[in-house]
Amino acid sequence: MLASNQTVAAGVAYAAEAVAESQIVYGDANGDGKVDAKDASAVLRYYAYVSTGGKDPIEKFLG
Numbered sequence: 001m002l003a004s005n006q007t008v009a010a011g012v013a014y015a016a017e018a019v020a021e022s023q024i025v026y027g028d029a030n031g032d033g034k035v036d037a038k039d040a041s042a043v044l045r046y047y048a049y050v051s052t053g054g055k056d057p058i059e060k061f062l063g
């Protein structure tokens with residue numbers, strides 16, 4: 001039995017998401033592949049932003 005295009009697309013999306021998750025470097029807030037003081041600074045800037053009413057998610061704030 002053949003899978004529908006929708007089923008195949010969902011499987012591909014799931015696999016891509018699994019790959020993306022396996023490449024996460026925890027603590028790498030700015031996404032440059034290193035965990036250093038720049039990440040700490042980025043997180044503190046975001047903390048100040050949220051603490052003063054900022055509503056954007058960190059990805060958008062740092063992007």
Ligand SMILES: [Ca+2]
Pocket residue numbers: 027028029030031032033034035036038039
């Ligand atoms: Ca970084």
